[in-house]
Amino acid sequence: MTFSAGIDAGSRTIKVVLLRAGEVMARGIADQGITQEAEIERLYACVLEEAEVERGAVRAVATGYARNLVRGAEKTVTEITCHARGVARLAPGARTVIEIGGQDSKVLWLEAGGLVRDFAMNDRCAAGSGRFLETVAMRLSVPLPELGALAAKSTAPAVINSTCVVFAETEIIGLLAAGTSPADIAAGILGSLARRVAVLAGGQIVPPVYFTGGVALAPGMDDALAEAIGCPVVVAPDPQYTGALGAALLAGELA
Amino acid sequence: MDNLKSDCQCCRQDGEAELSPAAWFARMIPHCLDYATAAKTQGRPIVGMMCEYTPRELILAAGGIPVCLCGGSAKTVEPAERDLPNNLCPLIKSTYGYHVLKTNPFLEMADLIVAETTCDGKKKMCELMAQTRPLHVLALPQRENDADARESWYRELGKLKAVLEERFNVMITDEALRDASRVMNRERALRREIAGLMKADCPPYTGRQVLQMKSSISGLPDDFAQYERAVEQVGPGCPSQASKVRVLLTGVPLPSGAERVLELIEEHGGLVVCQENCTGLRPLMDDVDVDHPDPLRTIADKYYHLPCSVMTPNARRMELLRQLAAEYRAECIVELVWQACITYDVEAYFVRKLAEEELRIPYLRIQTDYSPADSARIAVRIQALFETVEGRKMPS
Numbered sequence: 001m002t003f004s005a006g007i008d009a010g011s012r013t014i015k016v017v018l019l020r021a022g023e024v025m026a027r028g029i030a031d032q033g034i035t036q037e038a039e040i041e042r043l044y045a046c047v048l049e050e051a052e053v054e055r056g057a058v059r060a061v062a063t064g065y066a067r068n069l070v071r072g073a074e075k076t077v078t079e080i081t082c083h084a085r086g087v088a089r090l091a092p093g094a095r096t097v098i099e100i101g102g103q104d105s106k107v108l109w110l111e112a113g114g115l116v117r118d119f120a121m122n123d124r125c126a127a128g129s130g131r132f133l134e135t136v137a138m139r140l141s142v143p144l145p146e147l148g149a150l151a152a153k154s155t156a157p158a159v160i161n162s163t164c165v166v167f168a169e170t171e172i173i174g175l176l177a178a179g180t181s182p183a184d185i186a187a188g189i190l191g192s193l194a195r196r197v198a199v200l201a202g203g204q205i206v207p208p209v210y211f212t213g214g215v216a217l218a219p220g221m222d223d224a225l226a227e228a229i230g231c232p233v234v235v236a237p238d239p240q241y242t243g244a245l246g247a248a249l250l251a252g253e254l255a
Numbered sequence: 256m257d258n259l260k261s262d263c264q265c266c267r268q269d270g271e272a273e274l275s276p277a278a279w280f281a282r283m284i285p286h287c288l289d290y291a292t293a294a295k296t297q298g299r300p301i302v303g304m305m306c307e308y309t310p311r312e313l314i315l316a317a318g319g320i321p322v323c324l325c326g327g328s329a330k331t332v333e334p335a336e337r338d339l340p341n342n343l344c345p346l347i348k349s350t351y352g353y354h355v356l357k358t359n360p361f362l363e364m365a366d367l368i369v370a371e372t373t374c375d376g377k378k379k380m381c382e383l384m385a386q387t388r389p390l391h392v393l394a395l396p397q398r399e400n401d402a403d404a405r406e407s408w409y410r411e412l413g414k415l416k417a418v419l420e421e422r423f424n425v426m427i428t429d430e431a432l433r434d435a436s437r438v439m440n441r442e443r444a445l446r447r448e449i450a451g452l453m454k455a456d457c458p459p460y461t462g463r464q465v466l467q468m469k470s471s472i473s474g475l476p477d478d479f480a481q482y483e484r485a486v487e488q489v490g491p492g493c494p495s496q497a498s499k500v501r502v503l504l505t506g507v508p509l510p511s512g513a514e515r516v517l518e519l520i521e522e523h524g525g526l527v528v529c530q531e532n533c534t535g536l537r538p539l540m541d542d543v544d545v546d547h548p549d550p551l552r553t554i555a556d557k558y559y560h561l562p563c564s565v566m567t568p569n570a571r572r573m574e575l576l577r578q579l580a581a582e583y584r585a586e587c588i589v590e591l592v593w594q595a596c597i598t599y600d601v602e603a604y605f606v607r608k609l610a611e612e613e614l615r616i617p618y619l620r621i622q623t624d625y626s627p628a629d630s631a632r633i634a635v636r637i638q639a640l641f642e643t644v645e646g647r648k649m650p651s
Contacts, residue, residue, distance in 0.1 A: 065631075080639035081646070104632070115646045118617070119639060121632065 003058040004254075005047075006247025007073055008082065009040050009066035012102030012130060013214065015244040016047045018058070022252055026051035027241060032102075037069045044072070061251035063243050065103070077250055079243050080108060080119050086246030087210050088114025090236055095206040098197055098225060098233070099242070100215035102130045105193075107201040120200050128196035130215045132168065136189045139172050140182045148219030151186035158188030168192070190220055194228035205229045212242040265461050265492050276485035277464040280478075284511070287322065287472045288360055294320050295364055300423050303365035305350070305381065306373050307508075307538040307561060308395055310412060310554050311473045314369070315435035316427045317419040322361045323471045324368065326350035327512030329625035331358070338383055344593040345624040346510060347376045354384050361471065362388075367422060369415065371395045373565045374598055391418050396559075399566045409555040416551065432550035436543040438474045443539045445482035450536050452489060453528040454583055457497040459489045462517055462527025466509060466534060499526035500641045503585035505576060505606060507593045508533040513625055516591050519634050524641045529583035531576055532591070537561065540575065564598035572602070573609055580614050586644050587617040589637070594624040617643050 004022075008015040011032060018026040028047040033039045048055055055072065062070035063082040070076070079101075087097045088110060097108040105128045106121040122128060137144040151157075158180050162168040168189070175185050193215075209231055211222055216239035226233040236242050279286075291301055302319040304311070314321040331352025332345055338355070339348055353359035362368075370381040371393040381390055393411050396404035416427050449468055452459050460468075468485055470478050502525045509517060509532065517527055531537055541560055547553040562572035580588070588610045592599045603620050610618035619640045623629055 065635075078635050078639040078642060080635065081642040116639060116643045118611075119636070121636065 003053055004248050004252035005044070005058050005060040006082065006244040006249070006251060007040060007044055007060055007062045007064075007067075007070050008079065008241075008244035008247060009036065009062060009064040009070055010079075010102050010214075010243070011065050013240065014040050014043050014064075014066075015241050016044050017241055017244040017248045018047055018051050018053065019248045019252060020053075022249070024245070025053075027244070029240060032066070036066050037071065040066070040070050044070075059251045059254050061247040061254070063247040074251070074254060077247060080106060080116055080121075082243045082246030082250065083212055084108050084110055084116045084246065085114045085249050086242035086244070087212060087236055089245060089249055090242070091208070091210055091234070094208055094210045096201075096209040097236075098201075098209060098211050099213040100128070100130060100193075100197065100211075100221075101213040104129050105197050105200060105213075105215075107197065109204070109206060120202065122200065128193050128200070130213070132193060133189070133215060133218060135169060136172065136186070139169055140186060142182070142186070145217070145219075147186050148190070148221060150183050151190050151220045151224075153183040154181070154187030156184055157191055158184045160185070160188040160192040162192070187220075187224075190218070190224040191228070194221070194224035197225060198228040201229060205231050207231050209233050210236045212236045212239040214240045216240075265459060265464065265496055276481040277460070277467055279481045280467045280469070283467070283470050286475070286477065287470060290472060290475055291320055291322060291361060291364055300366040301361065301364045302419075303362055303368040305368065305370040305377060307533045308371045308373060308558050308563070309369045309393065310415075310558050312432060312435040312439050312543060312550075312554050313412065313415055313419060313427065315438060315474055316431040317416075317423050317425050319366075319419065319423065321473055322365070323510075324350055324353070324359065324362050324365075325508065325510040326353050326359070327510030327514075327625070328352070329512075329627075331356060332625055339380060342595050343376050343380075344374075344507075344596045346507070346513070346593055346596075347380050349510075349513075349625060351380050351384065354388070365389075367391060367419075369393065373563060374596070376595070389422075391415065395565070397565055397567055399562075399568055399571060405556065405559055408559045409552060412551055412555045412558075429550050432554065433545045436545050436550060436554065440542045440545065441479065442473055442482070443542055445479065445486065447536070447539050448486045449482060450529070450539070452486070455492065457492040457494065458526060458528060459492040459496075460485075461496075461521055462502070462504065462530065463514060463521055465527075466514060466517060466530065469534070471511070496526060500524055500644050501526055501528045501584055501586045503527075503529045503531060503576070503580055503583060503588045504535070504591065505531040505588060506591040506599050506603070507596055508535075509591070510534065515625075515627060515630065516589075516621055516623065516633065519630060520589060520637055523634055523637050525589075525637065529579050529585060531572075531579050533563070536579065537563075537575070564596075564602040569602060569605075573605060576606065576609060577614070580610075580616070585614075585616060587619065587640055588614075589640070590618065590620045592620060592622045594622055617647075 006017045030043040060073040062073035067076040099106045109118045111117040137147045222233045300319040302314045303324040311321040326349025332348045334355045335348040335352035368390045372378045396407045398404040544553040607618045
């Protein structure tokens with residue numbers, strides 16, 4: 001079998017990567033919706049059609065929090081293993097992966113071959129996740145992709161201690177009322193999120209560090225992370241697709 | 256295949272025609288309730304226990320019924336928060352919640368509660384409980400391998416003996432202590448044997464079933480018969496048991512009702528082959544020497560050596576983990592820490608080190624409470640752990 005697919009059904013977006021003989025031939029991304037199973041199916045069909053590949057010729061692995069809703073996948077693998085695998089393909093020397101997705105953040109420590117040696121993730125809520133940034137951007141009335149650019153204009157980043165979406169919003173309202181500029185608030189938010197991830201990593205960062213997940217697309221987030229963990233951070237190429245890529249690579253290895 | 260299936264205990268469901276030991280113990284609470292009610296009617300005292308440091312031998316020798324009061328229900332946590340802080344372990348809160356709600360029949364029946372100065376949370380919670388219930392606290396010394404601590408614990412048990420004698424108007428003879436020790440040794444030996452069956456390549460039980468095969472009240476004759484059956488009449492495990500990831504579960508106890516994390520492990524491809532905690536093997540490892548001239552001394556020594564994380568240092572626990580990981584051929588260690596259990600939380604540092612640097616097996620620490628809100632996240636972490644275990648097995 002020469003075709004393999006990885007379907008990453010995340011909390012906010014769905015990603016599909018299609019490989020031919022281990023090389024990327026097509027991919028796609030779509031917003032997650034209410035009818036998740038149908039949304040996943042639609043995107044997968046669309047990617048297959050674009051690549052002109054018959055479904056029966058593809059072996060697929062599903063990952064992401066809605067992985068059990070993916071029809072047609074032979075196996076499900078956790079996003080932890082998939083991100084590790086995807087990053088190891090893109091950067092074989094990577095030792096630490098920071099992944100910030102729609103509703104959680106994770107730190108993965110890799111051993112040679114892309115195996116996960118250890119990992120940490122937030123357990124109970126969406127603190128320190130993409131959802132957190134979305135809420136903040138909405139409150140500051142800027143489109144999410146521009147949050148980083150706004151933060152770059154900051155001269156004195158605001159001190160924001162809450163990583164809880166609900167409490168942070170309260171803090172932001174207070175700061176706005178006190179006349180703090182949106183740029184300083186945005187910079188404060190990125191710093192707060194980065195510090196939260198640094199705590200998750202527990203000071204155990206082993207370079208080189210790669211940054212994946214949708215939040216890696218936010219300009220300035222990599223710098224905020226690098227400052228919080230005290231070591232350079234490389235944004236993985238196409239960071240939103242790392243999990244789907246890993247899943248596709250694992251699908252290619254199915255016996 | 257049908258024949259094979261009916262022999263395999265791990266697939267067996269409760270309520271099948273012939274009652275399996277696992278099914279018998281699924282009705283453990285009603286059995287204990289019947290037993291305690293009958294004993295109480297006959298004038299035997301019910302003695303509630305808060306922890307494995309309390310020697311059941313002393314209570315049995317006083318003619319009492321030792322019953323474990325540790326709470327495992329999420330429903331009793333909130334009522335406890337009326338008096339207790341939010342940031343306290345769920346086991347303590349659940350136990351206290353039963354006290355507030357008066358819904359644990361064993362606690363309501365208890366003529367005396369014996370508690371210990373183990374962790375600070377439990378110790379202080381017991382002070383609140385003691386306002387309205389008869390409660391005796393054993394001062395547990397916390398230094399490991401120390402002659403003064405050992406003597407102090409011996410004297411503490413002497414005081415408990417005197418308290419039991421006075422309160423229940425009995426004389427606790429050396430012979431009664433030896434008899435009680437024989438009963439408890441037998442119970443420990445049987446439960447060790449059941450746990451030991453999990454050393455097999457294809458274990459006959461699930462970790463959940465092994466956890467179930469115990470009782471809130473020790474020394475029940477009907478339970479002993481079932482323990483024996485569980486050892487003697489067990490068939491082979493079904494072949495799928497052999498392909499699961501062998502997990503050593505360590506850390507805090509899983510009281511009745513708080514089995515969620517163990518269940519998540521076994522629902523996601525793991526098999527808990529060994530449980531190094533107070534609801535598993537830890538209190539079963541040592542017996543009492545019934546030939547010793549001073550029975551109270553050997554009882555005191557057995558319990559003093561229990562390696563709970565309140566001990567400092569706690570090298571015995573690391574020694575036990577080393578031994579169990581080898582005997583049960585654990586492929587990974589999962590440590591369960593109840594939220595706000597400081598001593599296990601800190602000691603997890605050493606367990607991780609042991610797992611990763613010495614035993615060279617993956618380690619996962621799960622900190623949670625009794626609410627199921629984080630079950631999906633915990634499941635992801637468990638699955639990722641198992642993917643790593645499987646990944647290491649594959650030739651690279």
